[in-house]
Amino acid sequence: MSPAFRGHLCAPPRPVSRTAVRTVIHVDMDAYFASVEQRDLPIYRKKPLLVCHTDDLSSYRGIVAAASYEAREFGVKSGTSVLEAKLKLPHAAYIAGNYEKYLHNTRLLMQICEKYTDCLEVYSIDEAFLDITATAHFFGSPRDTAVRLQAEVAKKLRLTCSVGVGPNKLVAKMASELKKPFGLTVIEPEDLPGIFAPLPVDSIPGVGRRMRRHLDAIGIRTIGQLAEAPSGLMREKFGVIGEILHKAAFGIDDSPVVPSYKGMEVKSFGQSLSLGKGSADVEYLCDVLLGLCDGATRRMRKAGYLGRTVAVYICLGRLFDLSRRTGLGCYTDLPGRVHDVAKDLLLRERASLDVYPATKVGVSVTNLAKREDGQQTTVFDVLDEKEAAVAAVVDRLKNRYGEKAVTRCSLIGIRNRYKGAPRAEIGIF
Amino acid sequence: MAVDVHEPIEVSAVFVRGRLKPVSFMWSRRHHKISEITGVYKYSAGTSACYGYTVRSGDDLYEISLNTGEMAWRLERIHGCESGV
Ligand SMILES: [Mg+2]
Numbered sequence: 001m002s003p004a005f006r007g008h009l010c011a012p013p014r015p016v017s018r019t020a021v022r023t024v025i026h027v028d029m030d031a032y033f034a035s036v037e038q039r040d041l042p043i044y045r046k047k048p049l050l051v052c053h054t055d056d057l058s059s060y061r062g063i064v065a066a067a068s069y070e071a072r073e074f075g076v077k078s079g080t081s082v083l084e085a086k087l088k089l090p091h092a093a094y095i096a097g098n099y100e101k102y103l104h105n106t107r108l109l110m111q112i113c114e115k116y117t118d119c120l121e122v123y124s125i126d127e128a129f130l131d132i133t134a135t136a137h138f139f140g141s142p143r144d145t146a147v148r149l150q151a152e153v154a155k156k157l158r159l160t161c162s163v164g165v166g167p168n169k170l171v172a173k174m175a176s177e178l179k180k181p182f183g184l185t186v187i188e189p190e191d192l193p194g195i196f197a198p199l200p201v202d203s204i205p206g207v208g209r210r211m212r213r214h215l216d217a218i219g220i221r222t223i224g225q226l227a228e229a230p231s232g233l234m235r236e237k238f239g240v241i242g243e244i245l246h247k248a249a250f251g252i253d254d255s256p257v258v259p260s261y262k263g264m265e266v267k268s269f270g271q272s273l274s275l276g277k278g279s280a281d282v283e284y285l286c287d288v289l290l291g292l293c294d295g296a297t298r299r300m301r302k303a304g305y306l307g308r309t310v311a312v313y314i315c316l317g318r319l320f321d322l323s324r325r326t327g328l329g330c331y332t333d334l335p336g337r338v339h340d341v342a343k344d345l346l347l348r349e350r351a352s353l354d355v356y357p358a359t360k361v362g363v364s365v366t367n368l369a370k371r372e373d374g375q376q377t378t379v380f381d382v383l384d385e386k387e388a389a390v391a392a393v394v395d396r397l398k399n400r401y402g403e404k405a406v407t408r409c410s411l412i413g414i415r416n417r418y419k420g421a422p423r424a425e426i427g428i429f
Numbered sequence: 430m431a432v433d434v435h436e437p438i439e440v441s442a443v444f445v446r447g448r449l450k451p452v453s454f455m456w457s458r459r460h461h462k463i464s465e466i467t468g469v470y471k472y473s474a475g476t477s478a479c480y481g482y483t484v485r486s487g488d489d490l491y492e493i494s495l496n497t498g499e500m501a502w503r504l505e506r507i508h509g510c511e512s513g514v
Contacts, residue, residue, distance in 0.1 A: 039467075039468065040467050040468025041468075041483060041490050041508050042467060042485075043490060043508060043509040044508075057431070093430070093431075094431075095431050095508075096431075098481075099473035100470065100481065101468075101470045101472075104469070104470035104471055104472060127492070210458060315447070354433065356487045398475065399475055399476055400475050400476070401474070401475050402473070402474040402475040403475075405475070
């Protein structure tokens with residue numbers, strides 16, 4: 001717990017009942033990668049700057065990972081191809097992304113956020129949800145909390161963020177989008193219809209071009225029109241997603257802020273990746289899963305844990321979360337077995353992926369046991385002697401030369417196979 | 430304009446209130462005096478802690494890094510290089 005937060009503990013936190021109205025803050029850094037670079041590299045300030053995700057800046061390959069506000073005025077934004085950006089802005093500054101630097105700043109951002117609640121969900125490299133239901137009164141009101149948080153980020157990081165406050169994650173996220181950059185929007189439940197009704201349906205996080213077209217075909221263009229549509233029709237047309245969308249139109253979202261607790265007993269090892277606009281390419285998603293299994297099991301081996309349950313998490317269009325789990329039959333810390341099972345779980349959801357692309361996939365291994373607690377030799381350690389030996393060598397190489405020192409051939413160039421806007425997702429700091 | 434370099438360099442640095450502050454470096458047989466540190470970040474490479482600095486020397490900005498495991502400095506990138514790199 002941070003010193004600032006601890007300092008308020010003389011006043012006991014307010015008891016929060018399960019039915020109490022929640023207050024959630026969504027923090028979203030403004031033009032994050034570009035702003036970090038403009039801060040550290042003053043020659044790019046007040047100029048169009050494009051931070052690119054590419055292996056060769058002199059080529060036309062790759063995509064724009066972040067565009068400064070000066071570049072956005074020319075219609076270039078994150079996800080634009082470098083080719084298109086160079087046609088529109090031939091004289092802008094193009095630099096390669098420095099993700100180590102952005103992760104460092106994200107860690108500092110999360111340290112600041114932790115001062116305001118112990119219920120903090122790191123949502124992406126530049127976004128976080130804070131459930132401040134039980135802590136807002138320490139700082140005054142929810143608005144005071146948001147103002148203070150925003151000012152602290154500006155002072156300590158010399159970066160601006162936009163903040164949304166609402167009764168749940170959905171409303172808080174939509175609120176933070178309403179005013180940018182350096183915006184602060186507080187939405188009370190009673191103000192919801194007035195604010196949301198006139199907005200286009202694609203203001204709802206996860207409603208992309210495809211869903212917008214489907215809704216347009218049945219005469220739904222605004223959130224107000226979506227709210228007026230019969231829920232039966234939405235269910236009939238779009239299944240479970242239709243129901244969730246219909247609820248979203250009323251600002252209803254029951255998903256909890258899932259904190260990433262630190263210093264507590266380890267319950268799982270997981271890794272996830274946000275896929276920007278999403279992907280329905282099952283083969284690609286299976287390869288992404290393989291990379292995630294590698295990452296999760298690597299951390300398990302480092303910490304000396306084995307696990308025997310695998311869970312796969314898929315976010316469909318950011319609205320609909322799917323989580324499927326199954327047992328491994330025995331304890332393991334090797335990626336091969338975990339990936340086999342995770343892949344099976346993913347393939348079972350093929351039908352859902354056809355309807356809506358995955359915008360985030362994650363894998364986690366639970367039901368853990370310490371390797372030293374009598375699980376030294378597992379069935380898979382015996383069966384997969386070769387894989388265990390390879391994993392040990394890979395671990396040694398990575399320990400010595402860094403996480404990027406060695407990778408699977410099948411994962412080389414995987415970033416280039418994604419056509420949208422990839423964003424690294426942080427699991428654990 | 431940015432130019433990738435990724436070459437070992439010699440750096441003179443001082444400790445100021447527990448922080449390491451690079452003051453000058455030699456690169457391409459020239460002595461570069463650092464007039465300002467515009468950014469610092471920390472990362473790890475394997476088991477080694479590394480620091481990335483963005484520094485100003487003359488009109489240009491230089492990204493230099495220190496690997497504390499190898500105690501080695503490198504010049505990674507130059508920005509705004511009018512100096513004919
Ligand atoms: Mg952002």
